[in-house]
Amino acid sequence: MIIVIQTLVFFRESLFAVFDRVFRPYIKHFALTFNRNNNVSDDEESEDHVFAEYDDEKGVIFCPPMYAQRYAAVSDCLMDERWCGKLEKVVDLGYHDMSFIKYLRDVPGVKQILGVDIESFPLRCSSDLFGSDEYAPKRETPLHISLFQGNAADPDYRLIGSDAVIAIEMIEHMYPHDLERLVHTIFGFIKPWIAVITTPNGDFNPLFKSLEKNGFRRLDHFFEWSREQFHDWCSNIVVRYPNYTVSCRGVGPGPPDTLRYGCCSQLALFVSKDYHKQRDLNLNSLALVAKAPSTNNEIQALDFPDSDCNMLCSPKKLNCTTLQVKKFSKKTQHLMAKNKMHSLEHTKEVVDEIRHLTRMLNFNNDSRVQAEGDHTWHNINWGENAPYWNQYYQLVKEYTYPFEPKSEECRILDLISDEINRVVDMQCDEDMDVNKVEIPIHHLMRVVQHITDDVDRVKDLLEWNGYEIAGDVVIYSRLTIDTVSVNSHENEWPDNETFSDVNKWFIGQPTS
Ligand SMILES: C[S@@+](CC[C@H](N)C(=O)[O-])C[C@H]1O[C@@H](n2cnc3c(N)ncnc32)[C@H](O)[C@@H]1O
Ligand SMILES: [Mg+2]
Numbered sequence: 001m002i003i004v005i006q007t008l009v010f011f012r013e014s015l016f017a018v019f020d021r022v023f024r025p026y027i028k029h030f031a032l033t034f035n036r037n038n039n040v041s042d043d044e045e046s047e048d049h050v051f052a053e054y055d056d057e058k059g060v061i062f063c064p065p066m067y068a069q070r071y072a073a074v075s076d077c078l079m080d081e082r083w084c085g086k087l088e089k090v091v092d093l094g095y096h097d098m099s100f101i102k103y104l105r106d107v108p109g110v111k112q113i114l115g116v117d118i119e120s121f122p123l124r125c126s127s128d129l130f131g132s133d134e135y136a137p138k139r140e141t142p143l144h145i146s147l148f149q150g151n152a153a154d155p156d157y158r159l160i161g162s163d164a165v166i167a168i169e170m171i172e173h174m175y176p177h178d179l180e181r182l183v184h185t186i187f188g189f190i191k192p193w194i195a196v197i198t199t200p201n202g203d204f205n206p207l208f209k210s211l212e213k214n215g216f217r218r219l220d221h222f223f224e225w226s227r228e229q230f231h232d233w234c235s236n237i238v239v240r241y242p243n244y245t246v247s248c249r250g251v252g253p254g255p256p257d258t259l260r261y262g263c264c265s266q267l268a269l270f271v272s273k274d275y276h277k278q279r280d281l282n283l284n285s286l287a288l289v290a291k292a293p294s295t296n297n298e299i300q301a302l303d304f305p306d307s308d309c310n311m312l313c314s315p316k317k318l319n320c321t322t323l324q325v326k327k328f329s330k331k332t333q334h335l336m337a338k339n340k341m342h343s344l345e346h347t348k349e350v351v352d353e354i355r356h357l358t359r360m361l362n363f364n365n366d367s368r369v370q371a372e373g374d375h376t377w378h379n380i381n382w383g384e385n386a387p388y389w390n391q392y393y394q395l396v397k398e399y400t401y402p403f404e405p406k407s408e409e410c411r412i413l414d415l416i417s418d419e420i421n422r423v424v425d426m427q428c429d430e431d432m433d434v435n436k437v438e439i440p441i442h443h444l445m446r447v448v449q450h451i452t453d454d455v456d457r458v459k460d461l462l463e464w465n466g467y468e469i470a471g472d473v474v475i476y477s478r479l480t481i482d483t484v485s486v487n488s489h490e491n492e493w494p495d496n497e498t499f500s501d502v503n504k505w506f507i508g509q510p511t512s
Contacts, residue, residue, distance in 0.1 A: 050063070050253065051063055052253060052264075059207070059209050060208060060254060060255060060264075062264065066252050066264055069251055069252045069265075070198055070252070070265055070267075071099075071100055071168075073198075073249075073251040074166060074198065075107065077194065077267070077269050078090070078104075078107050078164060078194075078196070079107065080194075082271075083193055083194065084108060084109070085108045085109035086109055086163070087107070087164045087193065087194070088110065088111045089110075089112040089114070089161055089162045089163050089164075090104060090112070090113055090114070090163065090166065091114045091116065091159055091164070091166065091190070091192075092114070092116070093116050093117075093152040093165065093166065093170055094117055094167055094168065094173065095115035095116065095117050095147070096117060096119075098147075100166070100168055101113055101115055101129070105145075111141060111143055111144065112144050112145075112146075113144070113145045114145075114147075114159065114162065116148045116149075116156075116159075116393060117147075117148075117152075118149070118150065118151050119149070120149050130397065130399035139401045139402070139403040140404070140405060140406050141403060142400070142401070142403050143400070143403070144401070145401075146158070146398040147395075147397045147398070148393035150392050151178060151392070152167070152170065152178075152182055152185070153174065153178035153181035154181070154392035154393070155184075155185045155190075156390060156391060156393045157390040158391075159189065159190045160189075160190065160278050161277065161278050163192055163193045163275075163277060164192050164195070164196070165194075165195040165196070166196045166197075167198070168196075169265070171199050172200060172221040172222060172224060172225075173220065173221065173222065174222065176222070183237055187241040187270070188241065191243075191278060192272065193272050193275040194269060194272070195244075195270040196270075197267070197268045197270070198251065198266065198268075199230060199266060200221070200225075200264065200266070201225075201227055201230070201264060201265060202217075202226045203227055203261050204262055205217065206261065207261060231248055234248055237270070243273050243274060244271065244272055244273065245273060246269065246270050246271075248268045249263075249267055249269075250262045250264075251264065251266065251267050408451060408452075409461055411448075412458060413461060416444050418447075419439075419443075419444055420437075420444070420474065420476055423437060423439050423443075423476075424476055436475065437475075437476040438470075438474070439473060439474045440474075441458065441469070442455075444458070462474060
């Protein structure tokens with residue numbers, strides 16, 4: 001049983017590493033930009049790994065499969081060192097059966113994933129990804145996934161605060177007017193740090209014989225752009241949203257001698273020049289406000305739906321003349337009574353929040369939301385029974401993964417282990433025969449300085465975990481590791497589940 005669990009633990013933790021190891025070598029090779037004269041990687045080894053060939057029956061065959069090359073290229077964008085580990089909230093538009101979300105879950109730093117798809121059928125298929133394995137180890141970092149059904153073109157408020165937006169092979173399935181709105185939803189409403197968009201390369205289609213009878217276009221796509229058209233579309237976006245830069249490249253090179261067609265897919269990476277994370281609005285606990293201040297200087301706080309919220313607002317601070325409260329939820333009424341509040345002027349204000357909200361939701365002269373009766377909403381676009389403001393998507397499924405943060409000791413040991421491995425690898429690259437590496441403890445302290453500056457504590461920890469320490473240096477001996485077999489370690493383990501993370505970590509580390 002223990003072995004099975006350990007295998008599962010290992011497998012789960014290794015998945016992403018494997019994905020990374022398998023695909024990363026290919027990724028550099030994918031970089032075929034629109035400029036056909038640009039260099040294709042001349043790394044012969046990676047060329048061996050990524051290739052395509054003709055098959056008389058099947059047409060072009062990609063190795064690795066095209067979807068895997070695409071996912072690798074998108075993952076590569078997400079793990080760019082400029083933001084790796086800092087993209088916390090990521091949206092996958094057109095996520096289909098969650099195939100990419102499986103990988104997204106393990107991208108460093110990601111804590112919240114939103115999936116939006118217009119179809120409901122794929123959503124049902126994806127349910128097995130959630131909590132199906134009760135023996136799966138807890139995550140070390142929190143992760144919440146929400147799947148929505150809706151049109152990605154609609155600026156649903158739950159998209160606010162997203163650091164990255166991904167749309168893999170989705171835009172060609174959109175109506176032109178939706179695509180136009182999507183551009184604004186991404187770059188004018190969400191304003192993420194990065195956006196990664198992929199779409200087929202129409203130039204490549206002559207290589208697919210099976211498409212010939214349909215004019216070299218796929219039936220379910222509204223368009224398939226040439227590289228030039230995609231490039232134009234991207235350039236136009238950055239002209240309209242000048243806070244963004246864009247770089248385009250091909251993904252999935254064709255068989256030899258077809259370079260002139262470019263790659264099978266094309267990818268655009270948009271990067272914000274000056275990213276400020278938008279505050280994530282939790283409207284579930286937020287007062288709803290209506291009537292644009294610009295129209296008649298009137299704001300109405302309509303309801304505080306299920307609030308823990310004390311987000312009541314004051315008209316003076318909002319620069320408006322009247323502020324009416326039509327209806328409060330019970331909880332808010334209770335809060336008001338408790339604080340002996342009779343009118344809004346005397347309530348605690350969270351004015352910035354309200355202001356922020358009005359800005360976020362793009363209130364303008366057409367934006368009026370009013371509460372009429374019990375939970376009936378009315379606005380000039382929808383009339384009666386308008387949807388909750390900016391709540392366009394329907395939540396289909398959400399899941400919070402159980403997690404257990406690593407102990408501080410464990411984090412220190414992991415960081416130091418990585419650093420030691422890095423230094424040892426460097427030394428070995430320079431001199432293959434090196435068997436012993438001495439690393440000053442002060443060098444290692446740098447990688448844990450955000451956790452501790454206590455040198456003695458770190459030394460003790462390292463010694464406890466089998467490192468050889470002499471004075472102020474850690475001695476790493478390659479011979480020791482080479483003679484340690486995995487089996488010998490396994491046999492040393494008592495057969496119970498009470499090991500601390502520190503003990504687990506100790507497997508495979510050098511012993512003194
Ligand atoms: C070819 S699939 C992409 C699959 C997935 N992104 C991947 O690469 O594995 C296109 C997906 O986009 C979805 N889609 C099409 N139009 C959409 C829209 N306007 N809003 C949201 N999703 C849309 C479709 O339902 C479909 O699941
Ligand atoms: Mg498609």
